[in-house]
Amino acid sequence: xxxxxxxxxxxxxxxxxxxxxxxxxxxxxxxxxxxxxxxxxxxxxxxxxxxxxxxxxxxxxxxxxxxxxxxxxxxxxxxxxxxxxxxxxxxxxxxxxxxxxxxxxxxxxxxxxxxxxxxxxxxxxxxxxxxxxxxxxxxxxxxxxxxxxxxxxxxxxxxxxxxxxxxxxxxxxxxxxxxxxxxxxxxxxxxxxxxxxxxxxxxxxxxxxxxxxxxxxxxxxxxxxxxxxxxxxxxxxxxxxxxxxxxxxxxxxxxxxxxxxxxxxxxxxxxxxxxxxxxxxxxxxxxxxxxxxxxxxxxxxxxxxxxxxxxxxxxxxxxxxxxxxxx
Numbered sequence: 001x002x003x004x005x006x007x008x009x010x011x012x013x014x015x016x017x018x019x020x021x022x023x024x025x026x027x028x029x030x031x032x033x034x035x036x037x038x039x040x041x042x043x044x045x046x047x048x049x050x051x052x053x054x055x056x057x058x059x060x061x062x063x064x065x066x067x068x069x070x071x072x073x074x075x076x077x078x079x080x081x082x083x084x085x086x087x088x089x090x091x092x093x094x095x096x097x098x099x100x101x102x103x104x105x106x107x108x109x110x111x112x113x114x115x116x117x118x119x120x121x122x123x124x125x126x127x128x129x130x131x132x133x134x135x136x137x138x139x140x141x142x143x144x145x146x147x148x149x150x151x152x153x154x155x156x157x158x159x160x161x162x163x164x165x166x167x168x169x170x171x172x173x174x175x176x177x178x179x180x181x182x183x184x185x186x187x188x189x190x191x192x193x194x195x196x197x198x199x200x201x202x203x204x205x206x207x208x209x210x211x212x213x214x215x216x217x218x219x220x221x222x223x224x225x226x227x228x229x230x231x232x233x234x235x236x237x238x239x240x241x242x243x244x245x246x247x248x249x250x251x252x253x254x255x256x257x258x259x260x261x262x263x264x265x266x267x268x269x270x271x272x273x274x275x276x277x278x279x280x281x282x283x284x285x286x287x288x289x290x291x292x293x294x295x296x297x298x299x300x301x302x303x304x305x306x307x308x309x310x311x312x313x314x315x316x317x318x319x320x321x322x323x324x325x326x327x
Contacts, residue, residue: 010062068278271310
């Protein structure tokens with residue numbers, strides 16, 4: 001194995017997970033399956049109207065991928081901003097227990113740690129309300145060359161694109177420090193809002209781009225994922241278009257592969273794409289075949305949809321490591 005160290009950049013968000021029915025989503029006018037930004041006061045109002053029991057777990061798109069890589073034995077660090085509160089301690093302690101490097105975490109003492117309310121309906125779909133809190137206060141001035149010391153690969157979440165100046169700073173630092181870069185497009189809303197800059201950033205800075213069907217369609221204006229793969233491949237050397245239960249289609253350095261999903265009984269899709277990326281990146285950064293990258297992604301994606309939230313239980317990681325590390 002090579003001397004890989006992956007830096008995740010994004011929003012450290014504490015997930016609040018709760019089961020609701022479709023009528024509850026209608027009552028709060030929440031489009032099913034979507035993610036909307038909110039503020040702390042609005043979040044509390046929704047929380048107070050939920051009757052079900054809520055659970056908390058570390059989350060955030062890029063962080064979920066980084067936690068998965070760490071559990072597979074890849075050295076990782078995370079760059080993001082949290083508050084100085086109970087939620088921040090819970091978050092950082094969970095990552096430290098995995099062996100993660102906390103030295104790139106930034107702190108805002110006056111703004112609470114970000115939270116994401118993930119409302120899970122009986123069909124396992126999640127509808128999210130996110131209060132970014134301290135995560136939204138990360139600025140280019142918070143970031144220094146030392147954050148990239150010893151890093152070989154940077155994984156960024158698409159939500160960062162809403163702050164163009166911050167995104168460009170991260171990508172420039174990555175390039176100066178000769179890091180390869182992967183970008184998860186994160187949401188069709190991100191793609192639609194950031195289209196004017198996305199193609200340029202992908203072509204100039206990004207080595208690996210991850211998109212699901214909706215994100216690929218939003219970027220390319222095409223329903224056919226194969227056409228989206230073609231368009232994205234003109235901008236990035238490596239492309240993964242994730243198709244949920246239909247698997248994924250991949251292209252890297254002229255090679256194309258199609259991989260199947262592992263079909264399991266899903267209870268919650270939170271973190272499915274993020275953990276899929278962890279499996280893919282683990283294989284890719286260790287020089288494995290494209291088919292294996294997709295297969296490892298499918299293994300992790302299938303595992304996480306069988307639990308509520310994006311945290312795979314420790315006993316399941318034992319099984320996953322045997323399957324992946326012995327492959």
